[in-house]
Amino acid sequence: MKDEGGATGRALEPPRSGPGAEGSPPGERFRPGETVVVKALDPPHHTRAPRYVRGHRGVVVEVHGVHPRPDDVVTGAHPPAMEPVYAVRFSAADLWGEGDHSVTVNLWEAYLEPLPLQGTGP
Amino acid sequence: MEGFGPVDPTEDGRAFHADWEARVFALNTALIRRQAYTLDEFRDAIEHLAPERYLASSYYERWLEALEGLAVKKGLVAPGDLEEEGGDAPGPGPRGSGEGRGR
Amino acid sequence: MSVPTRSRGQREDGHPDSRLARRQRRLEELLEAAGVVTGAELDAILDRYLATAKPANGARVVARAWVDEGFRHRLLADGNAAVAELGFSMGGGIQPQLLRVVENTPRLHNVVVCTLCSCYPLALLGPSPSWYRSEAYRSRVVRRPREVLEEFGLHLPGHVEVRVWDASAETRYMVVPRRPAGTEGMAEDALAGLVTRRGLIGTAAV
Numbered sequence: 001m002k003d004e005g006g007a008t009g010r011a012l013e014p015p016r017s018g019p020g021a022e023g024s025p026p027g028e029r030f031r032p033g034e035t036v037v038v039k040a041l042d043p044p045h046h047t048r049a050p051r052y053v054r055g056h057r058g059v060v061v062e063v064h065g066v067h068p069r070p071d072d073v074v075t076g077a078h079p080p081a082m083e084p085v086y087a088v089r090f091s092a093a094d095l096w097g098e099g100d101h102s103v104t105v106n107l108w109e110a111y112l113e114p115l116p117l118q119g120t121g122p
Numbered sequence: 123m124e125g126f127g128p129v130d131p132t133e134d135g136r137a138f139h140a141d142w143e144a145r146v147f148a149l150n151t152a153l154i155r156r157q158a159y160t161l162d163e164f165r166d167a168i169e170h171l172a173p174e175r176y177l178a179s180s181y182y183e184r185w186l187e188a189l190e191g192l193a194v195k196k197g198l199v200a201p202g203d204l205e206e207e208g209g210d211a212p213g214p215g216p217r218g219s220g221e222g223r224g225r
Numbered sequence: 226m227s228v229p230t231r232s233r234g235q236r237e238d239g240h241p242d243s244r245l246a247r248r249q250r251r252l253e254e255l256l257e258a259a260g261v262v263t264g265a266e267l268d269a270i271l272d273r274y275l276a277t278a279k280p281a282n283g284a285r286v287v288a289r290a291w292v293d294e295g296f297r298h299r300l301l302a303d304g305n306a307a308v309a310e311l312g313f314s315m316g317g318g319i320q321p322q323l324l325r326v327v328e329n330t331p332r333l334h335n336v337v338v339c340t341l342c343s344c345y346p347l348a349l350l351g352p353s354p355s356w357y358r359s360e361a362y363r364s365r366v367v368r369r370p371r372e373v374l375e376e377f378g379l380h381l382p383g384h385v386e387v388r389v390w391d392a393s394a395e396t397r398y399m400v401v402p403r404r405p406a407g408t409e410g411m412a413e414d415a416l417a418g419l420v421t422r423r424g425l426i427g428t429a430a431v
Contacts, residue, residue, distance in 0.1 A: 045166070046162060046163075046165060046166035046169060048341060048393050048394060049393075050340050050341055050391065050393055052340070052367065062325075064323055064325065064394065064395070064396045065323050065395070065396075067394065067395050070162040070165075073160050073162040073163070074160075074162050074163055074166045085394045085395065085396070087325075087396070092368075095367075096368060099368070099369065099370075100383075100386075100387070101370050101371070101386070101387035101388065101389060102386075102387075102388050102389065103367050103389045103390075103391060104388065104389070104390050104391065105391045105393050106391070106392065106393045106394035106395075106396050107393065107394070108394065124364060124368075126359075126360050126361035126364055126365060127361060128361065128376050129356050129359060129361045129362045129365065129373055129376050129377070130355075130356055130359070130361070131356050131376060131377050131378075131428070132355075132356075133354045133355065133356070133422075136352075137274075137275060137351070137352035138352075139242075140242045140245075140246065141246065142242060142245055142246040142248075142249040142250070144271055145249050145250075145253060145267060145271075146249055147270075147271070147274075148267040148268075148270040148271045148274075149249075149252070149253060149256070149262065149267060150319075151270050151274075151318065151319055152262045152266050152267055152270060153256075153261070153262065154319045154320075155319065156261065156262070158261060161319055161320060165341070165342055168342065177360075181343075181355070181358050183245060186245060186248060186249055186252070189252060190248070190252055193252060193255070193256065198255075198256060198259055198261055199252070199255040199256065199259065203251075203255055204248075204251065204252065204255070
């Protein structure tokens with residue numbers, strides 16, 4: 001969808017370098033404009049995928065830098081995975097079956113998967 | 123979660139409603155900067171407050187509760203040192219799922 | 226059923242905060258005794274925060290964007306770099322944040338929330354208002370933003386697209402409201418004076 005707010009779709013670099021920044025940064029699995037699905041995860045630990053988007057499909061709008069995955073930070077995984085964080089846009093109609101607005105949520109790469117291939121998914 | 127009524131839009135322009143709230147804010151900032159725990163661990167601690175305590179507590183009361191639990195968890199204070207008169211020891215409630223409050 | 230969080234802490238003994246104040250003092254004393262923090266450090270954190278973090282900062286950024294087209298483009302492309310031109314940094318708090326500035330237009334209205342907790346660009350907006358932290362706002366603005374905005378007295382025509390931004394990671398969002406009509410020729414300082422904290426969050430027109 002056309003973005004009038006000035007989003008260029010290019011990656012926004014974070015102003016700091018995270019742990020383990022030596023070596024080449026991780027590649028980005030998803031691209032702006034691509035449709036993704038939020039995994040239907042329900043972990044017992046801290047996670048930053050809001051419930052209301054789990055299992056839903058959205059469109060990647062932008063990449064918002066690379067950051068340590070919070071799930072790893074709280075479960076003590078060392079070092080925490082450094083992953084791209086995507087701004088993913090969901091339509092209200094998809095999320096709740098009503099409404100004409102959109103909700104754009106920041107999601108770590110691990111929370112996302114590509115759209116299933118035609119004929120193989122729901 | 124659903125079922126919440128209209129938003130109360132009133133604002134009084136105050137950052138904190140009591141000195142203790144300001145000190146809790148400052149404590150959290152200092153502890154994270156000193157790497158006693160991470161911001162993620164702090165959020166995790168808030169999310170693991172027992173639901174009834176979460177809903178019954180004001181914003182900074184939740185912070186205080188979380189900080190007490192983290193201070194004990196990280197071995198910075200002994201659990202007994204924080205017991206309230208009446209034995210209402212702070213600490214996490216039953217572990218619910220990771221992301222808070224079924225949003 | 227709405228749960229008023231502001232009145233929580235009222236206890237039968239009529240001293241709502243004293244028990245909490247005692248708990249906080251005890252925790253602080255224990256941590257100081259353990260050498261983990263110092264009282265002076267806490268004072269400095271509070272002094273700096275209260276002195277530097279205020280919505281007038283965000284208002285200045287908006288006013289500059291209104292009068293300077295080049296700055297506006299830079300602000301929308303890279304919020305951190307642009308606000309640094311005005312001497313602002315997103316790094317004064319716990320950790321640096323990625324600032325994403327989003328612009329209202331005649332056909333688009335942006336509104337910001339943190340559904341998971343209450344993340345907020347403190348450096349540019351100052352302390353967050355109680356309503357922003359409320360369960361009611363956090364759960365309802367993603368579901369029924371127009372309804373919530375009406376509760377703030379903001380009515381949006383049907384042809385205006387509503388875009389809600391949920392600050393669920395390290396990005397912090399700020400809205401550039403539309404410049405009010407009839408302000409041509411106003412000085413930048415005066416323009417900044419028109420911008421409210423609600424406008425920067427998206428719950429007011431400006």
